[in-house]
Amino acid sequence: MENLNAYERAKYHAWFHHHEADGYITLAKKTKKGFQQFHVKPKKLALKLSKWLGEDVYFSQNTFYKPQRQIELIRQLRSLYVDLDCYLLNYDPKWIIGKLELEFFNQSIPEPSLIIFSGRGVVLVWLIDPVPYQALPLWQAVQNHFVQQLKAMGGDTRATDAARVFRLDGSINSKNGEAVQVQYRHDYRYVLRDIQNEYLPDLQPKKKTRGRRKTVERLFNTYSLHHARLLDLVKLVELRNHDVKGYRETILFLYRYWQCCYVADSEEALRQTLIFNSQFTEPLAEKEVIRATKSAEKAWKAKNTEEANAVAKEKGYPGAGYNLKNAKIIEWLDITEDEQVQLQTIIGRNEKRKRNTEAKREQRRKEGMKPRNAYIKAQKEKTEDKLWLLQKALDRYPNATQKQLGIKLGLSQQRIAQLLKEVKNR
Incomplete structure (x- = not known):
């Protein structure tokens, strides 16, 4: 790799990560006009790289089924990653890697497939056999677990979302003029379930749960719920042909709050919210979106504050933040029973009863009992x-x-x- 020029290194990096990928890959670049993005199919990636390579070039670690970089549009989850901001702690990247090899790799975390030396920090990347968006809650639980294992080494808890982009080999970090370099350690693709079984056994479903296992499972279920509710909002907007005038502020407020809870990154949550708003037939102005949804971020931050949680519990609430019931969400958005049929979690009692009845019927069929007819x-x-x-x-x-x-x-x-x-x- 040392003898390759910048373009060849970038092309190999993209190929190594995304060969045989399905969906759109996002290329991004910082320019004077702002953060520009281009979405391309894998076969056309090399051609686009030849035109974009230079300072501050990034690419998405996972793929999307539409040319938009949004968590709800994930096509394939293709990697796990941890961004180590070691420069903030004045750690030398080489010292970091040495410590990781001695104390972490194949112990608390598996050995990464590749390591990106981004010019200032280090990014560990584990390539995995592609899994669809339905595996996102499990993926997020594993992702967050890896970050927590490396938090003392500078692990960035804000860089854990599935729509994340990282620097490309051969590009230049404009902050210090350093060239981005990639170290390829092996070409094995991990199986997400195998990582879970080996490094997060507490996520295995068990009837009785106590202590840490119960906490981990509760977090896993929370990721699932937030993700499902985000998908429900997207589906609701689609069912209404993106014409949600009269409900825009409420939809965007809920969307931003659940994004904050899911990605644990307020900046990324706002970015995703602005993209979501742009899909409405009559989008709100950017300033109006920020103003109308600002309290969502405030509530999320309170949810992660011990003092705020203690005050909320003293007042009889489960905790800080918004603990909204389906009935309230349905009332706010006037969600009809016909619409609820096509949603996952935002459903009323009637739809829930229907699904429970159907689930019981299906269970009886599996157990050998005949359908009523x-x-x-x-x-x-x-x-x-x-x-x-x-x-x-x-x-x-x-x-x-x-x-x-x-x-x-x-x-x-x-x-x-x-x-x-x-x-x-x-």
């Missing part, structure tokens, strides 16, 4: 058989009493009386 059909067939037998008995014993017929057919006198009525009505 099949059951009714089987019962009718049994009745037809008994009516046929009764008619034969009447033909042979025309003077038999109901009791005598019951004895011959093995049925109660009451059942014989019911069957005789059906015979007469035919």
Whole structure:
């Protein structure tokens, strides 16, 4: 790699990370006009790199199914990563790597696939077998666990979202003029579940949970809920053909709050919120979005403050932040029952009851019990058989009493009386 020029190094870095990828990859660059982004399919990535390479060039670590860099649009989760801001702690990057090799790799965290020396800090990247967006809650739990393991080494807790971009090999960090370099350690792609099993066993579902295991599982469930609710907001806007006038402020407020809770990065949450707003048929002005949703960030910060949580609990609340019930969200957004059918978590009692009933039916089917229609059909067939037998008995014993017929057919006198009525009505 040392003999390759900057373009060849950048091209190899992108290929090593994203070969055989599906979806859009985001290229980003800091310019005088701001942070520019371009979304490209993997086959066209090399061509675009030749035009973009230079100072402050980044690329997304995961792919998107639309040409937009949003968590809700994740196509494939292709890597885990930890950004180590070692320069803030005055740690030398080489010393950091040496310490990691001795005390962390293959102990509390697996050995990374590659290491990006970004000019000031270090980024550890673990390539994984691609998984779809449905695995995002598990991915986020593993991601946050890795960051917590490396927090003392400068692990950036704000750089944990799935839409993150990092610097590209061969590019230049304009802050100090240093060239970005990548160290490739192995080409093995980890399996996300294997990482969970080996490094986060507490995420395994268990009936009884105590202490740390209970805390980890609760966090995992929280990630799942926040992600599902974000997807519900996106779906609701789609169902209304992006025409949400009269509800824009509320939708964006909820979106920004749940983004803060999910990515734990207020700046990234705001960026995602502004993108979401731009998709409305009549978007709000940027200043209006920031003003209307500012309290969402404030509530999220309070949620992560021990003092604020203690005050909230003294007042009878579960904790600081917004603990909104579905009924309240449905009321605020006037979500109809037809719309609820297509949502995951923001549903009312009627829809919840319907889903529980269907789940029980499905469980009975799996356990070998017949669906109601099949059951009714089987019962009718049994009745037809008994009516046929009764008619034969009447033909042979025309003077038999109901009791005598019951004895011959093995049925109660009451059942014989019911069957005789059906015979007469035919």
